[in-house]
Amino acid sequence: MYDVGLKPSMLRSLIRQYLPAANQPLDLNTSCFELPKLVSVLQTHRLLSELDSHSVGPKLINAWKLAVDDWLGCLLSLLSSDMSDKCWVGICLLGVTCQECSNQRFLTSYSVWLDKLLSHIQPPSESQLVKIASCTSLSDLLTRLARFPEEGAASLLYTLITFFPASIHHSYDKVEAAIASKILSGKYSTITLKKLGYCLALLPKSKGDKDSWSLMMQKILISINDHLNEAFQGVEEEAKSDDARRLLVTPGKDLPSPLGGHTSLESGSYNRTSSERLPTATISTLMFCCCKMLTSSYPVQVTAPVRSILALVERLLTVDGSLPPTMLPFMNSVQRELICSELPVLHAYSLELLIAIIKGMRRQLLPHSAYVVRVVTRYFKICALPELRIKLYSIIRMLLLSMGVGMAIYLAPDVIDNSFSDLNSPGGEDFEISPVNTGPVLPQPSNRKRKHGTKTGSVEKQEGANPKGGESNIHQMTPINVKVAALDSLELLLTVGSASKSDSWRSSIDSLVIRTAINSCKRGWGNVENNVFLPNESASLWADFQLSSLRALLASFLAPARVRPPYLSQGLELFRRGKQEAGTKLGQFCGYALFALEVLIHPRALPLDDFYSAYHNPTDGASNRFPENTYSGSQKQNTLFFSAAQRTDEGAIKSHNDDLYNKWLENEHNAVEDMKDKTSRPNDSSLANVLEVSEQEPAAANADVHMRGEDEMVVQPRRLEEPIPKSQEIVSAKVDKSPPAVGTNLEGGEIESKKALSASDSLNDIDHDMLSGVNKVDDFDTVSRKTSSTLPNVEKGSSSMAHLESESSMDSFPNIVDADPDTDSDSV
């Protein structure tokens, strides 16, 4: 198998076996179909490589050389055959030879091959297959040639990409015209059109200057615009097309010559008369071309008409086939149906274009980012097609990644709204379980669910629009792949944006994520192995969903938060189970997750180098010498300082001079203790006071809200004391934690809890997670059943807040000091 000496004879036997002799007719059905086998043998054993290794004797080298000579002789005789099928075989194999042969041989004979191949492209009479094969072989030849830089063949490579062998620079306009006319005619298959579009996009590279790129871009945009003007007559207001035009062509400047020298309207009307269809193929190809232009490299900086492209995207996304209210319906229903049937494709390409812009502009998108976000979020509200939603989610992810924290703060509500509605709706598979079943597993999520349900109701009432029925219909069945996209977006949101201003949504997202993960893993693990009876995608779809849900779960654990992850134990259990699935991606990920979570359980903040040996003065005390020992008592993993602070606990408390140091400790202790401290130390600076108030407020106010049931009045005066104007968040954070408390109130009777609920609703302005189509009353009932069933569990419930509040309602303030997340860790 590895014996080099065998190779020449192997090659010879291949020639005998597979290559048709010049005088024999070719039997298409036998020898021809065996070509792939021939190629694979050639490539596996590198039979054409003529390896020049030292171990090989000159005799063998010679034999090999002769064999390859024979091989080439055969090929060339096939090439010159007048039978097109033989020709085709020869051409194809010559392409493979270009790839496989030795450098020396390639350099000596490529010019001969080039001539031969060119001779097959030029005559018009050749069969289509032969032409295509020649082009491809030529491409391979040039690809090989491009490896020899001294040949200056790199430029030839671009020539090749555009399928034109002649020098392109001089016939730039001709090439443009040729490609454009083909695209504008729209009569080719999608793949061909895409290839043409790609070529058109790469065309400016042959000139390589700033202006040709911009000009090409402008021409393409104008052409798209003209096509749209025609297509959208009747479904959008006339003003729109004028606006778009104004952005494209600067007033006072000349209109560039139309794309490819054609007036696009001309060809458009030609198209329209020839068949009663929209020029979708043309428009989408041109948009694809824009995408490629924005994402392919270019030798110099270019001026991109960002605004016009964004306007184009917005224009396309706004048209949904409904008639604008201000217009008379002069469009007949056939035309409308036509547009509606083609719109999804156009929308998909618009989103692609948006993705291309984000990719191409990177950080420089900043001045336009607000506009992009508005377009995306607005479209997200109306978009119901799964493919488009998946694309939207990927756009969201790109935005989050490229624009960072500053963007995440503002994008969070929309991501959450949408992923909530997608993840909460029943899935396309019947794996999804009804929410009632989740009750015994997790008391929390159902409470959340009710909250969002009622919230949806109130929002709709306020807006007085958007009837519930329609909304729930749209999202009734969410396909699994949309859910995967939603989970991936949540994961990214948690990793990028959970540190800043996330109080309003964090707890609900955590519970949504754990619920989804538990549901997804409930029925065992998805089979990743290819099931021969199913197409590939559907087999691995469920496994993808599980993986995504676990990834989101890990993110929800690791993301900075102020409390210990409430569902950590359930999550660890899931990861442990998943880890046993050896050999799968999921098992691998679960192993990684367990590894990553170890830091969460044993937080550490290690010094650089041997900081202590150099710094520590021995009098500081030996007990402080090993700070890197993990301190497992600290729950709040985002306070890196906490563990350090805790360690020197006693020393700090003794030194009463520094109030701020005490403040730090107080964060981790409790509000009530603060109050005692404060009264005992009247000399506190105002700063410290403010801090203390902000610290103790959530707990204290919470207790007020739920004990008395009058929230607005209790909370409002406190807002004034807030040092930082984010009172709303604190308020909503309180509401987030309300459900367990409502549960305790429920003992008193249903009416009372209803009252508490509506009160929390009115408070809850920020946290408008929509749970579409959940009936308020129904939901309330199920939840009340559930909360009452889980009431006994409240004591050892998974939320530390549940503890705090149930105890605070008993007025046992001193106890709260111990109701630190520590107890939580014991119970879960």
Next chain:
Amino acid sequence: MNVVIASSSIDGGIGCWDLQTGAEQLRYKTCASPPHGLASIGSSFLACSQLRDPSATSGHVLYWSWSKPQAQVKSFPAEPIKPIAANSEGSYIVGGGSSGDIYFWEVATGRLLKKWHAHYRAVTCLVFSEDDSLLISGSEDGCVRVWSLFMIFDDVRQQQASHLYEYSFTEHTLRVTDIAMGYGGGNAIIVSASEDRTCKVWSLSRGRLLRNVVFPSIIDAIAIDSGEHVFYAGGRDGKIYIAALNAESSPSNNYGLHIIGSLTDQSKPVTCMAYSAEGNLLLSGSEDGMIRVWDMKTKNIVRMFRHSKGPVNNILIVRLSYPLNRSESKVQASSRRHEFSLHPPLEKYANSSDEDIDNKTIITLPDTIDLPSYLSSQLINDHIKQLQQQGSSAAAEMEVKRLKLDGQRSMEMFQQLKKVYDNLQEFCVNELLDGQPMDGSKGN
């Protein structure tokens, strides 16, 4: 190659040294900078704000390309700009005005994209966050503010919001002298120093004060070690204090709570600092015109660079992707100069009259690498598939059926036509046979 660049408040130019070898590189001429006025723009060129006369009502900003000692571009902003900063990509420059305004320029076009009133008094320092999405500014009025650039550019949201900033930290009582930001995106810490003799540690995620460290002297410069174990504070008493972040500190030490120790070599005030994670080096600039490089492991000075007689007030460590050799720079300069000359000066006013420019952005398209790949063997497979499809037995069967049907139909049609033809012929023959005598009778 990591280079150290430093500038001074008196005209000593911008000094440039190789951090590894200590060799001095080019000195960029005519530069007298305010603190925080020096920036490397995406490591493609240097920018420095200039303020010769503190009472002047205008200043300017200069650009130097790495390869030339002379300043190449001079801009005249609307008011004196002291601190400047650039995002990591080098696409934007922000400058802080003496009126408290922050200016936001696009480098490629020089356009002033935004200007907003950020502080009541002059802006003293500007820092971009790790992901370039947040900007942190400090001011003479003691205020530290955090801005989301997304919000700055969202006119719609601004109208709904009560304020433009994300956080406003007002606990400093005097001028903010330096700001440093730690690691961790939205969960990072911000350390600020002020003339009120304190350094304060802020949490970006919670938006509030975490720690207050009181120093024996005013701190003009801070640097955070990359493990966020401690931060270094350079004081006007010439000492560099080491203050604890994650590190523990005992309450009973010489300097005060959280201060673990100090480095000292000089009596002149420390004016600026930079930290290099590679090799755990701390660089400090002093009023005596020297730049000291400390190895923080041993706490020893490992190198000293002499900048000038006057106080050094800016130090930056810049990683360059190409070596800055003088001989080589000439060769490369020709290729880079073209690109550098593309950067126009910064505009004085936001100029929105030219709508066309507003709509466009100069971008560098991403470098995509198209790996050449050979197609022939794939093509063989494709073509054979095509051929097989045409010749597949199932398809052939259908074709045969269709052809049979066609043949049948043709046969029928043929029969029909034949019949018609026969009829016609018979008719004609009959006609001829019949007509002959009639004609004959007529003719007769």
